[in-house]
Amino acid sequence: MKLVEHFTHGLTSPICLTWELTYACNLSCVHCLSSSGRRDPNELSTAECKAVIDELQRMQVFYVNIGGGEPTVRSDFWELLDYAIAHDVGVKFSTNGVKLDRERAAQLARTDYVDVQISLDGATAEVNDHVRGPGSYDTAIRAMENLYEAGFGEFKISVVVTRQNVDQLDDFKAIADRYGAQLRITRFRPSGRGADSWDELHPTREQQRQLYDWLVAKGEDVLTGDSFFHLSAFGQELPGLNLCGAGRVVCLIDPVGDVYACPFAIHDQFLAGNVRSEGGFQGVWQDSELFAELRGPQSGGACTKCSHYDACQGGCMAAKFFTGLPLDGPDPECVLGNGEVALAKLEMDTVIPKPSLDHSHRTERGPRKDGGPVPLTLSVRRPDKACDTDPLAGEGRRLPAGIRAH
Amino acid sequence: MTAAPAEAQTSAGAFDPARPYRLSTSVSVRPESFGALVYDFHTRRLSFLKTKPLVRVVEVLADHDDVHGALVTAEVPEAQRDQYLRALAGLASAGTIQRRDAGT
Numbered sequence: 401m402k403l404v405e406h407f408t409h410g411l412t413s414p415i416c417l418t419w420e421l422t423y424a425c426n427l428s429c430v431h432c433l434s435s436s437g438r439r440d441p442n443e444l445s446t447a448e449c450k451a452v453i454d455e456l457q458r459m460q461v462f463y464v465n466i467g468g469g470e471p472t473v474r475s476d477f478w479e480l481l482d483y484a485i486a487h488d489v490g491v492k493f494s495t496n497g498v499k500l501d502r503e504r505a506a507q508l509a510r511t512d513y514v515d516v517q518i519s520l521d522g523a524t525a526e527v528n529d530h531v532r533g534p535g536s537y538d539t540a541i542r543a544m545e546n547l548y549e550a551g552f553g554e555f556k557i558s559v560v561v562t563r564q565n566v567d568q569l570d571d572f573k574a575i576a577d578r579y580g581a582q583l584r585i586t587r588f589r590p591s592g593r594g595a596d597s598w599d600e601l602h603p604t605r606e607q608q609r610q611l612y613d614w615l616v617a618k619g620e621d622v623l624t625g626d627s628f629f630h631l632s633a634f635g636q637e638l639p640g641l642n643l644c645g646a647g648r649v650v651c652l653i654d655p656v657g658d659v660y661a662c663p664f665a666i667h668d669q670f671l672a673g674n675v676r677s678e679g680g681f682q683g684v685w686q687d688s689e690l691f692a693e694l695r696g697p698q699s700g701g702a703c704t705k706c707s708h709y710d711a712c713q714g715g716c717m718a719a720k721f722f723t724g725l726p727l728d729g730p731d732p733e734c735v736l737g738n739g740e741v742a743l744a745k746l747e748m749d750t751v752i753p754k755p756s757l758d759h760s761h762r763t764e765r766g767p768r769k770d771g772g773p774v775p776l777t778l779s780v781r782r783p784d785k786a787c788d789t790d791p792l793a794g795e796g797r798r799l800p801a802g803i804r805a806h
Numbered sequence: 807m808t809a810a811p812a813e814a815q816t817s818a819g820a821f822d823p824a825r826p827y828r829l830s831t832s833v834s835v836r837p838e839s840f841g842a843l844v845y846d847f848h849t850r851r852l853s854f855l856k857t858k859p860l861v862r863v864v865e866v867l868a869d870h871d872d873v874h875g876a877l878v879t880a881e882v883p884e885a886q887r888d889q890y891l892r893a894l895a896g897l898a899s900a901g902t903i904q905r906r907d908a909g910t
Contacts, residue, residue: 409839460836462843490850
């Protein structure tokens with residue numbers, strides 16, 4: 401059996417575990433995969449987090465990707481970081497940089513087994529702040545400067561590729577080089593608030609090709625988290641596993657301890673259990689019915705007849721799910737255009753699943769920068785109930801493509 | 807921050823199966839159905855031992871004065887030994903295993 405087939409059947413512990421420590425965040429990014437903003441009152445306590453770390457150590461989960469929300473706004477973040485490292489669980493954490501002042505940067509530079517990933521979604525303030533909010537570009541750059549000056553070494557700059565920044569890939573690389581950082585680019589998914597900004601932000605088909613060509617030409621020392629395997633159908637396979645790792649080698653622990661198959665799938669349908677249950681995280685990873693199902697044979701539906709199926713494997717489960725496509729159908733960004741055809745065929749009464757949780761700030765974010773047109777995505781969804789007369793009031797159903805607003 | 811993979815550098819040099827080796831101190835091995843996952847806390851590199859006998863070889867390296875002895879203990883068939891030595895040479899150059907007598 402080839403190695404990748406073993407991965408398909410699942411491992412004794414995850415290789416890539418994302419742990420979101422809090423739903424609290426100082427920003428309100430329009431594409432936030434976890435709809436973060438406000439802390440959840442039921443979030444794991446410091447003691448519970450430490451118990452999870454103990455368990456990860458026993459399971460030999462060598463490192464975790466910590467995110468949120470903004471993990472550093474948890475007052476016990478630095479304590480948990482030290483605790484994990486002391487228990488042989490290396491930490492890579494994602495941050496918007498808000499807490500990375502000179503002092504923290506120096507502290508991190510002195511710490512082994514910690515990796516920092518600064519989120520940046522535009523190589524210019526204009527492009528970045530449109531998605532991540534006013535001032536967020538300056539915050540990120542300041543954090544990078546602090547890490548660089550503290551001699552931290554090679555931190556990561558993490559970019560979600562969108563319609564607006566796909567032309568800036570070389571510029572992102574230049575920023576990474578300037579601060580001695582490594583560039584990481586990942587796929588935008590319609591998860592969390594990403595569902596609301598998907599139509600505006602997801603790269604066009606031409607841009608998918610442009611992205612693929614860039615990865616082939618210049619992607620050698622660029623990290624991708626294996627997230628662009630659907631693009632392999634353009635030709636040569638991209639480096640990485642080229643398979644959906646959900647529940648097999650990947651999973652998510654959310655701030656309240658719920659375990660989901662993947663960070664982009666915060667929905668009851670992909671909920672495998674909770675770390676607070678009797679068997680703990682290990683019990684969920686090893687015994688959950690959902691994960692057993694994901695590790696079993698998967699049906700590729702009509703896609704299996706496609707000559708590119710071996711390359712793309714049907715694409716991303718979360719991207720299909722949150723655009724209303726069947727899980728055994730094509731990816732919405734199928735490079736052959738089959739996703740677009742399938743989306744156009746969706747019936748009027750197709751229910752588009754919404755994330756099960758929403759911790760978004762209740763207030764609207766401040767106005768975007770003046771000076772240009774305001775990009776506005778009109779809702780493409782119909783009211784949930786027949787009695788909701790305002791067609792913009794509800795969400796959950798998709799209009800037929802012919803009358804969709806663009 | 808990124809710790810320098812110092813040991814990997816100092817113990818470099820050609821892989822010599824006549825010498826004593828061991829698993830590098832910064833490396834952790836996690837058994838899996840196919841063999842094992844190997845993680846190096848210094849280089850942050852994740853790699854794989856793709857057969858169970860190879861896992862066994864790596865585990866018993868430290869008990870032997872040379873690599874050949876470990877291959878015997880792990881019951882690697884004669885016909886496969888060259889193949890295993892090549893795999894071990896790869897592990898040595900990646901810093902996964904290191905010479906016990908390095909620098910002497």
